Amino acid sequence: MSPVSETTPRPSTASDADVPAEATSLPIPDLTRRGFLRGAALTGGGIMAATLAACAPATPTPGWTYGPVATPAAPGGSPTPIPATPGPSASAGASSSPPPSNIPPGWTEHDIAARNVVRRYVGNLAPALEGIFGGEAFAKIADMLAVDEAYPELDKKPSFVQVPQLVLNDLLDPLTPELDGDVKVFRLTIDVIDQAIDEMKPPVAALGYNKQTPGPTIRVTEGDKVRVIFTNNLEETTGVHFHGVEFEDFFQDGVPFVTQKPFAPGEEYTYEFTAGRSGSLMYHSHHNATDQVGRGLLGAFIVDPANPTEVDTFDRDYIWISNDALGGFTINGHGFPAVVPILAAVGEKVRVRFMNEGIMYHPFHSHGYKQTVVARDGYPLGAGAYGADTITVGPGERWDVNIETDRPGLWAFHCHILPHVEGADGMFGMVNVLLVVPEKAHVDAIVAALLA
Numbered sequence: 001m002s003p004v005s006e007t008t009p010r011p012s013t014a015s016d017a018d019v020p021a022e023a024t025s026l027p028i029p030d031l032t033r034r035g036f037l038r039g040a041a042l043t044g045g046g047i048m049a050a051t052l053a054a055c056a057p058a059t060p061t062p063g064w065t066y067g068p069v070a071t072p073a074a075p076g077g078s079p080t081p082i083p084a085t086p087g088p089s090a091s092a093g094a095s096s097s098p099p100p101s102n103i104p105p106g107w108t109e110h111d112i113a114a115r116n117v118v119r120r121y122v123g124n125l126a127p128a129l130e131g132i133f134g135g136e137a138f139a140k141i142a143d144m145l146a147v148d149e150a151y152p153e154l155d156k157k158p159s160f161v162q163v164p165q166l167v168l169n170d171l172l173d174p175l176t177p178e179l180d181g182d183v184k185v186f187r188l189t190i191d192v193i194d195q196a197i198d199e200m201k202p203p204v205a206a207l208g209y210n211k212q213t214p215g216p217t218i219r220v221t222e223g224d225k226v227r228v229i230f231t232n233n234l235e236e237t238t239g240v241h242f243h244g245v246e247f248e249d250f251f252q253d254g255v256p257f258v259t260q261k262p263f264a265p266g267e268e269y270t271y272e273f274t275a276g277r278s279g280s281l282m283y284h285s286h287h288n289a290t291d292q293v294g295r296g297l298l299g300a301f302i303v304d305p306a307n308p309t310e311v312d313t314f315d316r317d318y319i320w321i322s323n324d325a326l327g328g329f330t331i332n333g334h335g336f337p338a339v340v341p342i343l344a345a346v347g348e349k350v351r352v353r354f355m356n357e358g359i360m361y362h363p364f365h366s367h368g369y370k371q372t373v374v375a376r377d378g379y380p381l382g383a384g385a386y387g388a389d390t391i392t393v394g395p396g397e398r399w400d401v402n403i404e405t406d407r408p409g410l411w412a413f414h415c416h417i418l419p420h421v422e423g424a425d426g427m428f429g430m431v432n433v434l435l436v437v438p439e440k441a442h443v444d445a446i447v448a449a450l451l452a
């Protein structure tokens, strides 16, 4: 299975579900032999350990801050050594590699720092790229990253695997409802958490649903009767709004003092409604929201169509929730290099669901590929679907795009407001990568290895 929701409305592909066991025996020897096993042995525990670790960080939690934070101190438990002797400038503090003994001619500390961010992103995937893209392409990548320097990141999993992730949590531990008759019942807690924006910075004080931000994806089908029960474990009141639902009963709309009283600490509160239309919707706090949503009380609410059309049939499905209010510039709660790539094989159709929970506009630009915009705010565009390579997503908006892959590569995919993505220490924040590999077997092997 791909790193996507389990309930993608596509023709059944049972073979997808049991990928990991067979994937590693596929003809991609470099992937397992030289790349991942080494890293897996060092980091151990994998995603689940990272998820658990995020719930109980040992370090103090500073408040949210804007933009890149070049904090050299590693969070508790990080094995990353910090160079004791900075180079000519300390500005490369986000790097975990020792200062290079020789900076290539014409380079500055900026170049070294920028390269280190990408080294952290690729991690121990770097050697495996030879088996995926072939020797010629790998030689260029290896030269760019100076793989022959045997830098420390070569022995670590990619940054995005070292922190909890919505995409991976949805894959490994999807929020599944109980059934009460014909009602799908979801239970969520609302908690104070610490959020690691990436694997290097100290975690920040945050709020989450089921101890994660974004909260777990709530996924139902058009026409389903839905009950969602929240338990407020905060020491403050809150309320939850399902954003985009056309409620029959306005008292389910979740706006304290307009449709309900806020729910108090320790209180349980139940919303019950029918998912009346399909689309990419959201759920989030609608109480003290600048603060509470900014700190992380947000998540995706996906209503799959009862009768999917061709547009709603795809191979992989990615949620892309941006936030910027108080936690820096994040995609799914993390900043680059801790953002899970959009991973696909040549010949696949990928759905990306942009959802903006922040307070700013973000133009998300795809390198190398057309995005076909198929729905806005969950409403299908039908024959009005159009192509673009830059999709501006405003606060509260959701834009669904399909991308059809036909060429392999590592394609940058990022907000084009440059202060949201790149600074003196290289790329950060709202940067993602569309990683297109030649064959589906490569996707499966990568996922299996990352999760090992």
Ligand SMILES: [Cu+2]
Pocket (backbone or CB within 6 Å): 361, 362, 363, 415, 416, 417, 420, 430
């Ligand atoms: Cu932006």
